[in-house]
Amino acid sequence: MVIKKSIEAEFRFNSGRLSLDLAATVRRRASKPNDVLASTGAGGRWLKAAGLFAVAPVLSRADEARLLELRxxxxxxxxxxxxxxxxxxxxxxxxxxxxYPLGTPQLDSATGEVLVVSDDPLATAVSNIARDAIDLITGPLRARVKTCDQPDCRMLFVDTSPSGQRRWCSMQRCGSRAKVHAFKRKHDGTRRAH
Incomplete structure (x- = not known):
């Protein structure tokens, strides 16, 4: 039996910003980097999963290179x-x-959905990502951008917690790993003391 990876498992969208989600497509930057956009078609799948395309676009090598350069x-x-x-x-x-100019929103009379029309949909998508990065680093959230405390992760995220004390990119991933590691260290120390 072949189990296909779901888009949710393939990509992470928990940084709080589109531009940081693109940067997060290199996992474990601080230890053993894993480029999740390296596989064939991954760039197009990411663009779809990010909500920038209704259907995953097929990217040329030049398009992929442009997306990775932006990342x-x-x-x-x-x-x-x-x-x-x-x-x-x-x-x-x-x-x-x-x-690149943003797309023009158009209302679909049959479905009531908003379609974004552009002469170059990929350039529009890339422009949206870049504009998000500019907005992030020039706005009030810049002070809330943090790096995950997990030493091998180092993913960037926006700390939107009320206290501003969030330490990990994800409590389910890095936070949980850190707490398990701290628990083991504590109990190893307790065993040695006896």
Missing amino acids: EAIWQLVTASMHGKFPERAVSIVNGAAR
């Missing part, structure tokens, strides 16, 4: 901006991606 520029820009720095190359890539 890395966002990572560099956001991490540097947390320290008040704005790397020129990353800024240039994000600005270039943001230049």
Whole structure:
């Protein structure tokens, strides 16, 4: 029996921002990086899962390269901006991606759904992601961007908790792993003391 990965398992959308969700497509950046956009068609599937396309687009190698370049520029820009720095190359890539006009919303009379019309849907999607990054690092949420405390993860996320004390990208993943590790350390110490 072949079990297909669900889009939810393949991609993470828990950073609090679209641009950070793209940056999170490299998991475990601090230890053993895993690029979840490396497999064939993954970029198109991510764009669909992110809500930027109704159907996963087929991306050319150039399209994939453009998406990955934007991802890395966002990572560099956001991490540097947390320290008040704005790397020129990353800024240039994000600005270039943001230049493309956004799509035009159109109401479908048959379904009542909103369709976004664009001459270049991929450029529009990339522009949305880049504009989100610009909005994030120039707005009030910049002070709420954090890096996951799990040493091998380091995913960026927006801390929207009321106290501003969130430590992990996800309590179900990294938070749970950290708590299990702390529990084991505590009980190993208790056993040695006896």
